[in-house]
Amino acid sequence: MKSTYFISDLHLDPSRPHLFKLFDDFIDHIQDKAEALYILGDLFEFWIGDDIIDLPLGKPYLPVINKLKALSNSGVKLYFMQGNRDFLAQDKFVKRIGAELLPDQKVIDLYGKPTLIMHGDTLCTDDKAYQRMRKVFRYKLVQKIFLALAPERRDRIAGNTRKVTYKKTQAKATEILDVNQDEVEKVIKMGGVCLLIHGHTHRPAIHELEYDGQKVKRIVLSDWHDKLSYLKIGNNLKIKIID
Secondary structure, three states: OOEEEEEOOOOEOOOOHHHHHHHHHHHHHHOOOEEEEEEEOOOEOOOOOHHHOOOHHHHHHHHHHHHHHHHHHOOOEEEEEOOOOOOOOOHHHHHHHOOEEEOOEEEEEEOOEEEEEEOOHHHOOOOHHHHHHHHHHOOHHHHHHHHOOOHHHHHHHHHHHHHHHHHHHHHOOHHHHOOOHHHHHHHHHHHOOOEEEEOOOOOOEEEEEEEOOEEEEEEEOOOOOOOOOEEEEEOOOOEEEEO
8 A cells, every 4th residue: 555755855965975875765665655755845955946957067966857757757646845945946847857846835635634744944933034035035036036147156156155054054043943833833723734744944753732622743854964764654644754
């Protein structure tokens, strides 16, 4: 009996070739076991635009794209949600891998259980500076201006931005980088769900919560810093996390 799989925060990057091997092994592993795969953001360390796919800058990512396309062609439903590192992965990319592009938040029917899925960065409302930056980067005009630059320049900008944001993140208090519990409660109530699945924080866990007398689970997916990690849920709603 086939299952639904969830992954996020792989941060695939040519500087970490072992992650590409882990990804390849993962897809091979679920090939005959999955009916659906949800990628909940940050598949890549950064993505500078869909136009690089067939350029030299995109060559390292072609095996990933082709692997996902083959998975989709085999009958596995593929869903992609943008993260904070790959929000420029858009229509051309998802069409190329044979996926459906999802909005920032989506309530899905998971074997009869209404489930809210998201990347998770919008839950971190205590990080005011990040939320302001996120808002700016999502403006279509800002994206249009950035995408008009030469790919090589975009690549340099993305690399420099990554270094700066890494330093700023290291300097922030731990609690600021985690989700805001009031925001968690808000999205759960608005979605009318009792299961929330997200990534982004790199703090894998299953949180047992209760709101208005209703038991709720919040499952946080792990990043792939040095090993693969995924969530598997079968039609009996049995939850299995491989980390």
